[in-house]
Amino acid sequence: MAISSSPTAINPAQPGIGLRAAHHGDVAERRPAVGFLEVHAENYMGGGRPIATLEALRRHYPLSVHGVGLSLASVEGLDLGHVNRLASLCARLEPALVSEHLAWNRAGGVYLNDLLPIPYSEEALGVVGDHVAMVQDRLKRRLLIENPSAYLRLRASVIPEAEFLAELVRRTGCGILCDVNNVYVNSRNHGGDPRAYLKALPASAVGEIHLAGHAINDADGQPVWIDDHGSPVAAAVWDLYAHAVRRFPHAVTLVEWDSNLPSLDTLTGEARTAARIRASVLLSELSYAHAA
Amino acid sequence: MRTLHRHQVELRAAIVESAFAPFASAIVPARLSPREQLDIYRHHYVLTLTEALRVTFPVILQLVGEACFRAMAARFIERHPPVAPVLFEYGDRFADFVDDRSELSGGLPYLADVARLEWAINLAYSADDAETIGLAELVALSGDSSSGALLGLHPSVQLVGSPYPIDLIWRANQPGADPAATVNLDRGGARIVVYRDAELDAAWRSLTLGEDAFFRMLNRGATLDEAHQAAAVHGSFELGSTLSWSLNAGLFVKLPATANPQRSFPP
Numbered sequence: 276m277a278i279s280s281s282p283t284a285i286n287p288a289q290p291g292i293g294l295r296a297a298h299h300g301d302v303a304e305r306r307p308a309v310g311f312l313e314v315h316a317e318n319y320m321g322g323g324r325p326i327a328t329l330e331a332l333r334r335h336y337p338l339s340v341h342g343v344g345l346s347l348a349s350v351e352g353l354d355l356g357h358v359n360r361l362a363s364l365c366a367r368l369e370p371a372l373v374s375e376h377l378a379w380n381r382a383g384g385v386y387l388n389d390l391l392p393i394p395y396s397e398e399a400l401g402v403v404g405d406h407v408a409m410v411q412d413r414l415k416r417r418l419l420i421e422n423p424s425a426y427l428r429l430r431a432s433v434i435p436e437a438e439f440l441a442e443l444v445r446r447t448g449c450g451i452l453c454d455v456n457n458v459y460v461n462s463r464n465h466g467g468d469p470r471a472y473l474k475a476l477p478a479s480a481v482g483e484i485h486l487a488g489h490a491i492n493d494a495d496g497q498p499v500w501i502d503d504h505g506s507p508v509a510a511a512v513w514d515l516y517a518h519a520v521r522r523f524p525h526a527v528t529l530v531e532w533d534s535n536l537p538s539l540d541t542l543t544g545e546a547r548t549a550a551r552i553r554a555s556v557l558l559s560e561l562s563y564a565h566a567a
Numbered sequence: 568m569r570t571l572h573r574h575q576v577e578l579r580a581a582i583v584e585s586a587f588a589p590f591a592s593a594i595v596p597a598r599l600s601p602r603e604q605l606d607i608y609r610h611h612y613v614l615t616l617t618e619a620l621r622v623t624f625p626v627i628l629q630l631v632g633e634a635c636f637r638a639m640a641a642r643f644i645e646r647h648p649p650v651a652p653v654l655f656e657y658g659d660r661f662a663d664f665v666d667d668r669s670e671l672s673g674g675l676p677y678l679a680d681v682a683r684l685e686w687a688i689n690l691a692y693s694a695d696d697a698e699t700i701g702l703a704e705l706v707a708l709s710g711d712s713s714s715g716a717l718l719g720l721h722p723s724v725q726l727v728g729s730p731y732p733i734d735l736i737w738r739a740n741q742p743g744a745d746p747a748a749t750v751n752l753d754r755g756g757a758r759i760v761v762y763r764d765a766e767l768d769a770a771w772r773s774l775t776l777g778e779d780a781f782f783r784m785l786n787r788g789a790t791l792d793e794a795h796q797a798a799a800v801h802g803s804f805e806l807g808s809t810l811s812w813s814l815n816a817g818l819f820v821k822l823p824a825t826a827n828p829q830r831s832f833p834p
Contacts, residue, residue: 350569382579383576388654394593429593
């Protein structure tokens, strides 16, 4: 029997899903028609069943390894042990994509289990730029860096986020993972035009788009939009996604769902919706081009 | 202190210690107060770490109930915040914490040992992979001098002991167990080996006194012969049958010639 090589390239026409442990069995058994699987790197840094499941699935799907623990913006430096664990995982899985966040979560030796905001400043650009470059050197591959959701803004921020990301791309050669739900949530919480944000990103650097649901909570009578990945993608975020597809037609798309995990069918249904919207946006672009 | 460093020290204090005041001045005024904005982060931190502990210690949750578990988790998170981003590795000090705070465990003297068993199960599930050996490999490995052979234990293997019947307590608190069943604490203690089985599930088995001595000796780097001698003090020990089930269960790995297999387990 010939040994087939694993699929390593992602077709942007086929959106992927975030793979969570509760769906491992279903995905392995039913092999849904999705373009790729994305996993949180830290959940696969041990031995046993999780990594064995993924090694079996990678024969059928391209993988994307999405880290949450590198703390690229930590002023106290990278945890090199953790960078090495990520490098070993990537060597083992040979994913099509590796991504992380424009955020930090480690200070004074404590891991804060969140993606915390930084002030967008020249000082932060230096720190994040150095760390992205170090990780890319260690992994010998390009990282995609995701725009985070944030529930506060910092006085020390002097550079718009999209410009900060553009400068990071210029300095390090990294790519961008544009999470349109985060762009939307931030615009609701802090103001700003989400379409203008998409316009300000360097289009050629955007390699992936994230979609997820959010919640609208109440804080003392004030609505607050929370990026909880716990519900279907909101209508307004699908609208913004259509703009993102027009702007980043080559980017691959991923639907994430982390809390209140639905059935696999519901999740793959969201991925099919993304595929439909993407195709119809690109087709309409084509007809405009012909009409012009 | 530069801005970024100060921000990270202060936001950490807000999240870990609820010290909101220092960071408040760094925040742009908004519809929500700084306190409300920081609460979103603090809440997420406690909630997600509590959830991680809930996944690792389901029997403790079952034994003490939701409200008590949440209070225990909150105190634990405050006392022992995580130091690394791999969440299935969070909770290594939970059993000791339970031990030191008997007022939290509602007078359940066995609670800390049940937590030790659950932690061992968690470690076994996610321990590094290693190639196991069977009887044929053991024979080939030992050659003419089987008595001097060194046997390595699989990284998932752990020994847990307790003066309480934690094996029965664990079983009585599994999903589907008879809720009316009771455990007689007078039955006495338990000696348990925890490991990962061929289906990659965490599994455990109760040990006789002799078997417990056998595995503890091997774990300290003793040869098969030395471990056998220590185990044989307990009359019922039978090397053949112990090796048979433990090789089948995948407890042993081949050691490199130069290996020093010293590992330390809690006594």
